[in-house]
Amino acid sequence: MNQIQVMKASIHQNSKVAMSVGDFNKNQQVLELLRNFVLDYSNIELFKSLILEDCNPETTFALYSIIQKGLINGDQFTNFPHQKVSTEYFYNEYDHRMNITEICTKHIEIALIYLQQTHNHPSYVHNQVIFTIALLMRKNWIDILKIEEIISQIINSTIQANKIVFFKIFENLISCIRQYSYANGYIEFRKILNNFQMLSLSRVISVIHQQIQQLQGSSLLQLYTQNKTMAESFINLLYQLMNLNFNLSYYEIDMDNDGKDTSQLTNFPDYYLDLIIDPIFLKELFQDTIGFINVDQNLSLQCITMLQRIACVRLSIFHNKKCKGQFRRVMWEGLLYLYQNQDQFINYVEFSSEIHSLAIRVINNLTLRKVAKFQFQFDNFFQLIQQVYQRTIQIYGVKVMLNSPIIKLQELWNQISYQGSLHQPLHDEFNVKIGNAMQNQLILVLRTFFQQNQFTEIRQECSVKKFKKLLELTFMPFHCLFKSHIQDNINLILQMIEQLRGDNEYQCTAVISLTIIFLLHTSNTEILNLGFDSYNFGQKEEPKPNLDGQSYILKFIVELIMNQQVQKNTRILKIAILSFIDSFIATTIDSFCYDQETKNFKNLSQIYSQLIRVDQRYQNYVLVLETMLDECFQVFTYGDPQLIEFSLKLIEFIYQKVKKYIPRKVFKVCTITDMLKQFFLxxxxxxxxxxxxxxxxxxxxxxxxxxxxxxxxxxxxxxxxxxxxxxxxxxxxxxxxxxxxxxxxxxxxxxxxxxxxxxxxxxxxxxxxxxxxxxxxxxxxxxxxxxxxxxxxxxxxxxxxxxxxxxxxxxxxxxxxxxxxxKAMKFFIILIQQQIQTAKTQQKLSDLQLKQVSKLFALMSQISGQKKINQGFFIIYNDQSFLELFNLQIQLILIYRPLLQHIPKYKKLLYECFDCICQDHSETLAYKCDLNLYLDIFLICKESLKDIIYDNQGEDTINENSATLILIGTLLSNISTFLIQEASVGDINDLQMIKNKINGINVQGKQILYDIFNLSCQITLIYPKNSKLIFAIPEILYAVSIFSPQDFETLLITMITNQIGITSNPIIDQISLAFKNLQGELSTSNKEDFARKIKLVLEMYK
Missing domain, CATH: 1.20.930 (Transcription Elongation Factor S-II; Chain A)
Incomplete structure (x- = not known):
């Protein structure tokens, strides 16, 4: 075997080991070898041969997985094809971009050839290759020269030969581009997304439009039966294209608005127009929405989402009225088609809600101003949604639940009513027809309320806060129904309440609950004035409410709460009553006062005045407060954590408000104060x-x-x-x-x-x-x-x-x-000793133990940060316990730092504690602590820098790590500067002790300081464009360099020489000028000048 064959065999074997579940340490070593191989561009021909000639699926998957991980972690390719050309301070940026372009082009070329080869590799291998190539382009988008040419190359080589590859590559590419987590910051994210939309998106849209037109009478549903993968890829790509963020702001971090706000218009670029007004495309989406429901529901939902996005198109994009009219007609015909096929979706909660949401968007954006031009379609649509309304209530009721179809359907009716009142005369036949339909709906809704238990969807452990939110979401849309004929509707409710006043009045708790909730949330602007004015519709005058009827309703609710015969034995009823008390008190208590002349408690709110009109027993507001407080106190007779929490907050709110609005002497002898005393006893x-x-x-x-x-x-x-x-x-x-x-x-x-x-x-x-x-x-x-x-x-x-x-x-x-x-110090010392012992003896710590330590960190940083406790106080009285505590605090941080590193909340508390106690003990460190404590602090900083280098998980961790770097820089700078400065003035014995400590740091801690220096510079290389992370580096370099300026000056020159090749005289001069500030006495101006000059050097180092 020749050398290349040996290397190939080794890589195949290592890939097999890397993908197996075996020894962790061995796997890590193998992964590091493979990582070095794929990131070394001099190996590109061998890589190409492995992928295209050997065609081993395991090796292909392993190598592309490692490239993907390296891209996410910010790893850089090495051994570039074009040598960097240095020019005084900066290397030639054009050469760098040529390198990136060649690397990306080569990898794309290899991937495209591989994807078009005929082999039987599993689909997950193909998907891995496609995603890695997409991520490679996304990560290097700004540096690639003529990116549009690469896009064209991909389109030309795939659209005819392998459409599935075309669909999947661009689906993954767009997914990567719109993912904020792949960006180093908002500016980069916005720049790449806008660049893609301006330079490449129009070409992709044009090709997609051609593919739709080439369907030639067949549909995506038919394509699905013939080639499922192709149809899925086609629809997924369409979905990505339609859901790009075209409204991206310069100032607001709005990563990817999903268009849930029905009033949010979509600023489609002009080159989208041909596609979104194409009747073939629109009809295809409407048909596929229904067609895929029983085949692939995910694809059906994607079609609905695309239609919702298109329905919100900004109408100014249309060139002329004819174009706009054609679009309006197709959308109305599509809506009609959907509701004609209501049997297909009405039994599916999610589909029903999404289709109603689409109709809301269409009516909101296209309006009913031109209703006469499509009267036939609208009349049929109007009849169909009345049928859907009745069927929906029959199937679902009016249950208190999230994403309820009836809620969305009611919002649709409200939008129709709003558009009718906006564009047609109030007494026009059109508005009369809408009003009659909505009144019939109210009667249907009320009957359903009072005849059925609507709480079956609410979990028993639901919190009061979530319960109230559900009520708001459920009942707010019905406010429009109630308000449309307010006097008639109040009379209707009164009749239904009267029907409850029989022998079983207080037995049917579900009916009583519904009564409270319905009255509270549908008539709230007239009764409790909670501000639900969403459907006022710009009417000049509000209809005068039936005050007597309202007062009677309110009295009924208050009586219900006060009546001891009511069997309040269901949790829902208890929650409903507490919700009512909360709203009632919040609405009325700010009008509470004490009349000095009559010695009476009064309430001047309009709602309370109405209650008094029908029953003088409520003249004294304190009596009502007593009743409601008693209801709150009753909660403590049975255990329910969420009701107890809510009741306590409600009780606190009542007492704070009452104390505010009545004289102190009156408050002290008030009956509700005595109630609290009895509860306390x-x-x-x-x-x-x-x-x-x-x-x-x-x-x-x-x-x-x-x-x-x-x-x-x-x-x-x-x-x-x-x-x-x-x-x-x-x-x-x-x-x-x-x-x-x-x-x-x-x-x-x-x-x-x-x-x-x-x-x-x-x-x-x-x-x-x-x-x-x-x-x-x-x-x-x-x-x-x-x-x-x-x-x-x-x-x-x-x-x-x-x-x-x-x-x-x-x-x-x-x-x-x-x-x-x-006393606290003794507790801290013993607790820390136990926590250290626990961490050393147990292999794994529980979440409770980590939480306990984090709370301890929070308390210790709080005490040190406030600076109310001066540690010097204990020195005066020769109490050495504070030294023992300080030493233990550093040991605790040293041991628990790696354990809390990946829990952001706990990690933040640890570093805050580290910062506060070190700042509080600068003098203690210098004069009372031994050398080992300094070395431990430096070791904590070193390990933290290591973690930052290996912890690249996107924007969230970058923000966390930048905060950690700033903290380390400040901390090191403070303790190092203080120690060096103390070596120049003071008692001769103290001076010698300080100098010995500095010498000890330079000898025993030299390697740790070197490591801190090296790691800080590595961060500059790994995150060259991230100003947040690089901001604190000069201060860290300053903090370690002041111990031995000459050594660190030499170290920095060596590092830069190794990184960028030949070091020019201006760079050396800049370094010398920076370190010259560290010779002699240290001052703030010297530090600032060092930081400024070293920042320029670091720019060259990148």
Whole structure:
């Protein structure tokens, strides 16, 4: 065997190993060998021979997969065909583009020959080759010379020989171009997408149009039966072409608007016109929408989506009225065709909704202004959608569900009504016909509401927030129906309510629920004024509502809530009532007031005034509040996490508003204040006494704080003592885990809410003795081992130290804070020691353990970042515990950094903690810590830079990594500059110690500093066009270079020489000028000048 055959055999074997599931380390070594092979352009002929002559499917798939991964990771080809020509500062850009063009052209040529060969390779191999070539073009689009010629080459070589390859290549290419994740930034993404639309898209559209015309009477459905792959590829390419973003903004990152907004017009380029007005093409899409439903539903949905996009075409694209009229007629005939075939789609929820959505777009864009010109089609369409409406309600009801067909259908009716009122006289026969039809629909909807249970689609564990959102989506479109004949409709509802007032009135909870929801969401602008004015239709005068009827309806709902006989035994009913209370309170409470003369509570809102008109019992607004608060408090008698959360927020909102609108003295003796007191005293007999809901107790004590201890004019000291006495009972009864957790979460609620400094100081002094007794060495060790306990203690310390009084207070609360921090330090030390031990002994850590560590990082960075605790305080009193804590913090970061690296939220907290504690300890590092701590910090920075190099997953990680780089640059610069500057002034013993530390770094840490320098420069090479990532590099280079400027100057010259060949004198001069700033005394101006000059050098380095 000759050498080439040996190499081929080796590559085939390595490809087999790479695709097998075997030893991970061996696989990684093999993948690295193959990666170096495919990225080395000098191997291109051998690569071509492997693909075209050996034709091994396993090898082909492996090699193209590795090229794809390299492209995504930003790897560069090596050994370019054209040598770079250096000219003083920059190499010749034209040579670089020639290299890229030749590489891409060669790979495309190889791929096209391979794809047109006849072999029996699996389809996934063909798909891999096609996608890799598309990605190669996308990644190098800007650098390829005359890209339109390459596009033409692909079209000419595939359109006749192999149409499937043509369809698939351009489908994948467009998919890559419109994917924001493949871009290094928004500017590049926008530039490539616009460039493709201007230079290449017109040619592709022209070819596609020719292919449609060549169908010659046959359809894509017939093609599907003959050649399924070709039909799928054809439709997929059409779908990509029709859904490109032609509305891309210069300023807003709008990657790929899918056109869900029915009012969003599509700015198709002019060269699309011939295609989108072609009756053959449009009729084909309408026919395929129905034809593919029972054959391939995905293709049918793609056809509908394309029609929706076309229906939103900006009409100014049409050259003349004849062209526009022809388009309008074909679209109306197409709609008529779809609804004539309603039997095909009406039983499919998704298809029904999408077809109704298409009709909405057609009517919205084409309007009914020219309805007389296609009256026959519209009349038939009008009859058909009435049939569809009745059938849809029969099949689906009016269920509260996402993507309900009846909702989309109602939106369609609303659009017809709007267009009719806009373009025809109000009493015109056309509008009268629409009004009658809609009134009949309302009666049908109401009967369905009151006769069927419409909640079968709602999951029992649905949250209140999601429930309200579902109600809004479901019932908002029906507001137009209700509003069209408001007086008649209110009378109709009243009749139906009266029918409920029989013996079974309070038994049918589903009917009661529906009544509340329907009244709340269909008549809301008249009753609760929630702002659903979407279908006002520009009427000059609103019809006068039936105020008596409205008042009666509202009274019915309030009575329903207040009536103790109502069996509120279904979760849906409870959610419905809480939803109503939330809307009612939010609408009325801002009109709440206290009349000083009559000593009465009043509410001046219009809605409440209507309620009083029909029943004087509601004259006192506080009585209504009592009833609704009582309904909220009832939630705590049974366990439901989501209802409890919602009720607590609602209770807090009510008390905050009431306290705001009535005098403080009146508020303190108000009956609703007494209700809260009773709830507080009985807290331990509610579900909040069980382990599952202990954390919710914090919200209760937050509300208690708002009511009793947030004002200096209150008797806050006695109130605090009384409240704390109640809290303390938990640990007095028995010191077990549950009682300790209750005690801690109760304190968290108060500590997080007090916003008056002297009250806060009193609170800390009251709790400190018991808190100190709780945080003994033995207890701390137990807390640290238990997840729930450690999280509770961490949260308590966060509430104490993050309270705004610790930052803004003019009161002297420092001493008590230091006392508490002393206890906190012991807890941190023990907890960190355990976490380090856990990470060293366990092979895999649980999500809860990682969450626990991340919360600890957040708390420690918060304490250091606030700078309210001065570590020098502990030096004064010879307390070395802060040094032990600092050392453990660095060890914790060193060990957990790789574990949290791929969890963005936790990673962010880790680096924030790293930054804050190092900034807080610059002096401690220099004078009190040994050399090893500096080396550990440098090691963390080095490993972080390594991860950034290997972590290229698109724009999201680039943003994260740029933030990490800036943080590392600032951190290294601060601690390095401080250490170097301290070596020039001070006590002789201190000076010698600092100099010894610098020498130790230059000896023991020299390799780490070199690695940091090298890795920083590599980032410049890997991301040459990404200003975000390169921004922080000069500061990192400055931070490591100041330890030994001459060595790092030599290192940089060597690296640049190796990268760009012969180094010209101007480059060396620029480097020398930059490093000259590091000789002698360091200053801000020297640092800035170094950064400015080194940035120019890095530009040459790229």
């Amino acid at each position: 009985q807290l331990n007999i509610t579900c909040l006494n069980t382990p599952q809901y202990i954390k919710k107790r914090a919200m209760v004590f937050k509300i208690i704080t708002i009511v009793w201890v947030d004002d200096c004019s209150d008797d806050y000291l006695n109130s605090l003592v009384d409240i704390y006495s109640q809290i303390k009972k938990s640990i007095l009864i028995e010191m077990n885990k549950v009682n300790i957790l209750k005690y801690v979460w109760d304190l968290i609620g108060i500590a997080s809410e007090i916003d008056v400094d002297n009250i806060y100081r009193a609170f800390l002094r009251i709790i400190y003795p018991d808190l100190a007794g709780l945080l003994t060495q033995e207890n701390i060790e137990l807390f640290a081992k238990d997840y729930d306990s450690s999280i509770a203690i961490i949260t308590l310390f966060k509430a104490i130290f993050y309270n705004k009084n610790t930052r803004l207070s003019t009161e002297n609360i420092q001493l008590i804070l230091y006392q508490i921090y002393g």
